[in-house]
Amino acid sequence: MSPDPSLCMLRASNTSKDTDYYNDLTYKTYTNGPLYTNIFDDGQFVLQNGMLVMIETPNSQTSHQIFISIDINGKKKGPNKFGYDLFTFELVSDGRLLPMGADGTSYPGNSYCSKDSNSKINGIACANKALNDPKYFRTLP
Secondary structure, eight states: OOOOTTTSOOOOOOSSOGGGGOOOTTOBOTTSOBOOGGGGTTEEEEOTTSOEEEEEOTTTTTOOOEEEEEETTOTTSSOOBBTTTEEEEEEOTTSOEEETTSTTSSSOHHHHSOTTOOOTTTTTTHHHHHHHOTTGGGGOO
């Protein structure tokens, strides 16, 4: 069963064409570029309040990483951007759930929550900055 595209992120198809990894064009990077949506496609559900929760198990054959991304106000409400209303957390091997960008997570904040980055996943590491920098939301790009 396919998810409702009005509530959930469209799933990426597993083909080799780059465009198939950016299926849901309503979502953007921290710097408003096209977002690589293949990192959200292993599972998702919507809470009663509209919050969208997406699960990714990257490299599930070789590691035990689990990424949990949350669109805090749901797909129907914007801006649908990493670092604004979309944040990622990582369940690390020792069982802790850490905000992406924290020490011990897969993506460092300096490279993946940057006003200067053109990465297709720029913003994936903004959760740690948003939680720990009191000025974070006042200084968004």
